[in-house]
Amino acid sequence: MTELALGNVTTDCAHAAGLAGFYAALLDRPVDAGASEFFATVGRESGAHPVLMFIKVPERTPGKNSVHLDLHAPDVAAEVARAISLGAKHVADFAEYGMIWTTLADPEGNLFDIGLKLP
Template identity: 65%
Template sequence: MPLSLEHITFDCHDAAALAAFWASLLDRPVDPEANPFFATVGRSAGASPVLMFIQVPDKTPGKNTIHIDFVAKDWTEQIDRAVSLGAKHVADYDEYGTKWATLADPEGNLFDIGCGM
């Protein structure tokens, strides 16, 4: 039996607040009973994978080595939208025949939004 991706988990300081950012960005609901210690996004809507947020006392220091990549035809509008929701626009890239922007969520987790064709 092959593996199935069930969750993408974020270690964070405030699970409910960070879940609210990602729920708004992805236009998905924060699941009921979210709190500062634990929250999920997408489980109640049947989405896969479910985003899971867990409060931890100390995040792993340094750059995260895994991040989420998104793509959109209206990518510059989506970058502006992410920033309006609380993301930080870190940098723009045009390499390997692809354009994308790297952003950080309100707790510093990196993600990319690329130019869809």
């Protein structure tokens, strides 16, 4: 049995508190106390898992993998509309592998998906 466990989902960004605020609103969770333009988390104080962590970097490292969150919802269209109202941009819709999902970009251009959760 492995000792590894998922602790955080970390996103390099231009403004940590601002991007944390977007995901906090999207997930209906608060941004943790002490958030700044350099470092912010969502879920650490409430014990949510995984914790979303945002760290300011001077510029994105070329070739470095970007974060990709898959969010599940029973009403994909409603959650996509809500994400767009919070500042996300629609990228594309997909229906593959027996699933449907929408790819969006957060306010800093990081891609994420909202789709149906498989039973």
